Amino acid sequence: MxxxxxxxxxxxxxxxxxxxxxxxxxxxxxxxxxxxxxxxxxxxxxxxxxxxxxxxxxxxxxxxxxxxxxxxxxxxxxxxxxxxxxxxxxxxxxxxxxxxxxxxxxxxxxxxxxxxxxxxxxxxxxDKLVDLLLTHRRLNRGPKILAIGGGTGLSNLLRGLKDYSANITAVVTVADDGGSSGRLRREIGVQPPGDIRNCLAALASEEKLLTELFQYRFSAGDGLNGHSFGNLFLTAMSEVTGDLERAIAASSQVLAVQGQVLPATLTDVNLWAELSDGRRIEGESNITEAGGKIVKIGCTPENPPALPKVLQAIEEADYIIIGPGSLYTSVIPNLLVSEITEAIACRNIPSIYVCNIMTQPGETDGYTVADHIRAIDVACGKKLFDTVLAQGKSPSEKALIKYAQEGSHPVFLDREAVKNLGRKILLTNVMYEDEKTGVIRHDSMMLARVLFQWYSRV
Known part of the structure; x- marks a missing residue:
């Protein structure tokens, strides 16, 4: 035999x-x-x-x-x-x-x-088991990244970062008061789950299926109409587990999330903004709709306490990425938590701000790259990053016309002003332009690759 x-x-x-x-x-x-x-x-x-x-x-x-x-x-x-x-x-x-x-x-x-x-x-x-194990080992040896932001900008960034490291902490704003999140916040009293939902879906192993499920919006029913499944899921988990932090942790296990998503604070926070014409606007969703030039932004209550896990993540981070995302309603709200700002300022590690490609009507009309930096510096009172990533290549003529009709234009890079603010410039091409819709945003994979290349050289 x-x-x-x-x-x-x-x-x-x-x-x-x-x-x-x-x-x-x-x-x-x-x-x-x-x-x-x-x-x-x-x-x-x-x-x-x-x-x-x-x-x-x-x-x-x-x-x-x-x-x-x-x-x-x-x-x-x-x-x-x-x-x-x-x-x-x-x-x-x-x-x-x-x-x-x-x-x-x-x-x-x-x-x-x-x-x-x-x-x-x-x-x-x-896939072969050995390939998954090798990928798992490689990702777990990746740097500890702290990404701060909100909206679609942060989730888009996370979608690319997860191919380079499993040690990702996404810090998300909880000041949203519009749409499905706003309704749940007013009716049930939970913190807005929308941005958290997007980040969980972006970091999930089965991203495509989960994104479709989490982003699904009910189109019928008096109570369900307009709500997304992901928002209802996180709200239910908050009720079951006792608070949003535990709900996110439990959801992350269910969804096999790579990394962790944390709210900046568990306090019920409301944004306010003072405009150049003297108006004071209350509420995140109302700030953009007001259509004025923002001269000051803050939150109520003032200086809310940071989530302890966020401070721990900052202390252990190897690399900090701020943005992209709506400047006044996604990025800065996280930095209004003074404990977070203080903790970041104390770290001497590579830190970079990813500037938006296009201006946002009603929020950053006419803003240059230096204007974005000044807004963050004024809101924080400290210098939190030493480099800014700016888009080099201009969008197509078709996209420019489309965005101009909406009152949006490319963010101009004023080099001298940026250098006078003590920042280095990382000029690159990480733009994705949808040929059908003409929508412009950062390309997830290109942006992540450029950010890691820069980190490896610092």
């Missing part, structure tokens, strides 16, 4: 070198996949070696406990058998054959074992 098995194994091995190219590629891929298990960081080699040492120690223990008699006779028999083999085949032939046969048996046995494990853990077989 064993001889037949050996012949079959050798035949398959030789076939891989002499058969058509298709089979050669298949076998080469299998061998390549198997050797991935020996890659650094998977902690497989040390356990294989430990197993081999265990076999030797067990054999030695049996020999000692039996007075070495069985071992002695076994070795004598084996010596005679090997001598007989060399009379048929010289040792320079029989030796390599025995080594090759042993390696083939080890390879075959380990490969079948790992395949069986993969079939149990991954019945769909979308």
């Amino acid at each position: 064993s001889t037949a098995l050996l012949k079959k194994t050798l035949r398959n091995f030789l076939k891989s070198n002499s058969s058509p190219r298709k089979y050669h590629k298949t076998n080469s891929h299998v061998i390549y996949q198997w050797f991935k298990w020996l890659a650094p960081g998977l902690f497989v080699k040390r356990w294989l070696l430990l197993s081999a040492v265990g076999v030797l120690l067990t054999s030695l223990g049996i020999g000692i406990s039996t007075g070495m008699t069985p071992v002695f006779y076994t070795l004598q028999t084996l010596k005679g058998f090997l001598a007989w083999i060399t009379t048929i085949l010289p040792n320079y032939i029989s030796g390599p054959i025995a080594i090759l046969s042993g390696l083939l048996f080890i390879f075959w046995g380990q490969n079948r074992s790992l395949n069986n494990i993969t079939q149990v853990l991954m019945p769909e077989g979308n």
Whole structure:
């Protein structure tokens, strides 16, 4: 039986070198996949070696406990058998054959074992288990990133960052009072879940399906109409677990989120803004609609306490990214929590602000890159970042016309003013323009790649 098995194994091995190219590629891929298990960081080699040492120690223990008699006779028999083999085949032939046969048996046995494990853990077989383990190890060795913002800008950034690190903490504003989030906030008294929902979906392993599910809006029913499923899910989790922080943690486990999403504060915060014409506007959704120039922004209550986990994440961070997102209603609201601002200012680590590509009507009309920086500096009273990322390439003429009709224009890079503010400029092209809709935003993957390249050089 064993001889037949050996012949079959050798035949398959030789076939891989002499058969058509298709089979050669298949076998080469299998061998390549198997050797991935020996890659650094998977902690497989040390356990294989430990197993081999265990076999030797067990054999030695049996020999000692039996007075070495069985071992002695076994070795004598084996010596005679090997001598007989060399009379048929010289040792320079029989030796390599025995080594090759042993390696083939080890390879075959380990490969079948790992395949069986993969079939149990991954019945769909979308990816090899070893590839997932290698990716998992690589991502867990990534830098600890703190991303601050809100709205679609932050979730778009997270979608790209999660391919470079699993150690991501997204700090999200909870000042939203419009749409479904605003209704839930007024009717139930929970903190607005909208931006948190977007970030959870962006960091989820099954992003496409979960995004569709979380972003699904009910279009019928007196109570459900206009609400998104994700907002209702987080609201229900808040009621079950007791607060938003626990609800996010529980939801993250259910959704297999890579990293963590944290609200800047658990306090019920309301934004207010003073406009150049003297008006004072209350409420995040009303600020943009007011259509004036913002000269000062704040929140009620003043200086709300930061979530302790946010302060811990800042203390442990290797890299801080601020933005992109609506300047006054997504980015700055997080920085109105003075404890967060103080904690960031105390860290001497790479920090960068991702400036918006286009101005936002009713919020940053006519703003340049330096104007965005000044707004953050004034709101915080401190310098929180040393570099600003700005878009270099201009949008297409079609997109410019579309946005101009809405009162939006590209954010102009005034180099000298930025340098006078003590900031370095990272000028790059990370823009994505949808050909059908003409919508302009940062390309998730391009932005993440540029940010990591910059981080590796700092």
